[in-house]
Amino acid sequence: MKITPLALAITLICVLAVLAGTTAPAVASDAGGIVGGIFGALIGTVREGEARNDWQKVNREVKTCLSKRINVSIGQLVQKAIDPTDPRLRPYMQACEQQVAEANAQLQQERRIAGLRREQEEAAKEAAAVRNAHARAQKVARHRELIAKYGAKIASDIEARRVRIGMTKEATIAAIGKPNSREVVPPSNELWSYGTKRIAFTNGKVTYVGN
Structure with a gap:
């Protein structure tokens, strides 16, 4: 069975009371003083332990805030057997609880x-990866199509946006797009203009590229 300080005090009081009743008055008076001192010390120890237990239940941030506001450590409050419900601490406790609650709410919001930002970034990365994969697939498909239609050399020129002698009109358009203007020179010549660049065709094939 656990013997608490209060139970020990009560037992000691009973013993000393018996002694006080069976000894001389002076001895009885001394015994009473001793009883009072011991009892007071034990009660103080009990209250201090209760205060310590109560403070252990309080949020750590609240205790830190309180100590800063009143410039007294929690340990000092425990030594004075002052618990969190002490009326003298109420306004400070309420202010600290509100401060900690607001800080926690802000932290949760952040x-x-x-x-959400991480999710958006991940979604953007995934979307970019899909677009890149699609673009690569389109590039590969176009490369194969150009090779099948014009051969590997012309296909390479088209992909590099180069126009060479001997390319057809269709291949030229595939390489650099449609011209800004066309001038037909009968019977079978044409002059295409791309800004300052001129391309001449004879019988449908490039015969000149220059400015």
Whole structure:
């Protein structure tokens, strides 16, 4: 069976009371003083332990805030057997609880925002990866199509946006697009203009490229 300080005090009081009743008055008086001192010390120890237990249940941030506001450590409050419900601490406790609650709410909000930002970044990366994969697939498909239609050499020129002698009109358009203007020179010549660049065709094939 666990013997608490209070139970020990009560037992000691009973013993000393018996002694006080069976000894001389002076001895009885001394015994009473001793009883009072011991009892007071034990009660103080009990209250201090209760205060310590109560403070252990309080949020750590709240305790830190309180200590800063009143410039007294929690340990000092425990030594004075002052618990969190002490009326003298109420306004400070309420202010600190509100401060900590607001700080925690702000922290949660920041975490939510950070989480959403990460999700958006991941979604953007995934979308970019899909677009890149699609673009690569289109490039490969076009490369194969150009090779099948014009051969490997002309296909390479078209992909590099180069116009060479001997290319057809269709291959030229595939390489650099349609001209800004066309001038037909009978019977079978044409002059295409791309800004300052001129391309001449004879019988449908490039015979001149220059400015």
